Amino acid sequence: MSIPYQTDITRLYGIRLPVVAGGLMWLANADYVAAASRAGIMGFITAASFPEEQQLRGEIRRCRDLCDGGPFGVNVSMLPKLVPGEKTQQVFETIIDEGVRFVETSGRSPEAYLPLLKSAGVKVLHKVPAVRYALKAQSLGVDAVAIVGAECGGHPGMDMVGTIVNTAWAQHALHIPYLVGGGIGHGSQIVAALAMGAAGVVVGTRFLVADEIWAHAEFKQRLIQAQPTDTDLCMQSIKNTVRTLRNETTALVKAMEVENPQVTIADLMPLVSGQIGRNAYKTGDWSRGLLAAGHALAFVDRAEPLAAIVARLQEQMLQAMQRLDAVRRVAASVD
Structure with a gap:
């Protein structure tokens, strides 16, 4: 089944x-990324x-073998500020x-690393939580940007503008290719x-359920049962807003933020450490x-397999295009 158009992406x-x-911390390994490549994304x-x-x-080499010549990349998520001992340059x-x-870069600006990447012929997609950051990335010379809206899982930033607004807004602001995410x-x-x-x-x-x-x-089953209203926003007080599955941890973090307006990331770390999330993926205990x-x-x-999810997305795309064709035919008959 073919798609009757191409885009810059x-x-x-x-x-x-x-x-x-999207790059999924702890989860986006060679198996997942190669499955995406084989599915045509x-x-x-x-x-x-x-x-x-x-x-x-080792993971890059394993992914290359599994992709069998298909495209894949590496996500490099950087801390908001450079800290001693950070290995970003080495990565x-x-x-x-x-x-x-x-x-794919995210977090702070990739400016310091663009000369290195460009000289090696590497194409850079920079992911941002707002159109204003996309404009900055464009000025630095990235090849494309991804703008995630308020509906996204993970970090939607502080502006909290929805995806449908970001999509139309960016069209007027950007001249490089852009992707949108959040609720898609x-x-x-x-x-x-x-x-x-x-x-x-x-x-x-x-x-996530691929x-x-x-x-x-058991973690995947919880996602299947969940609704969009089963997510929580927390960590706004430390300017690191995150949308996650609602559970005991989100309740505790939100309570700490209310009770102590001066709460710091160090105070929250015993609850929000990435290793706790990794353990949840391992055990299926999604409560923490x-x-x-x-x-x-x-x-x-x-x-189901990722290829099956992608095939359903493709079929839904074609159905949407057919609905648009029907609208156009009606409009043409009226004219």
């Missing part, structure tokens, strides 16, 4: 559908999930040394995003940890 990555599988290994250089090298050097052609989990939304000017979409929550995601079946999940829970209905 499908051309940039050499993919069949204008969809990027783009995926990124999360470098932070493989903190040792040889681990990352980028490893990526380049391994011949990876595509990188249905093919009709992809068509709508393209109609508003986006070159594609970022999908994260919808893919068979290639190694997380425990900040487990990123967005409003696309509305479309999470069963566990």
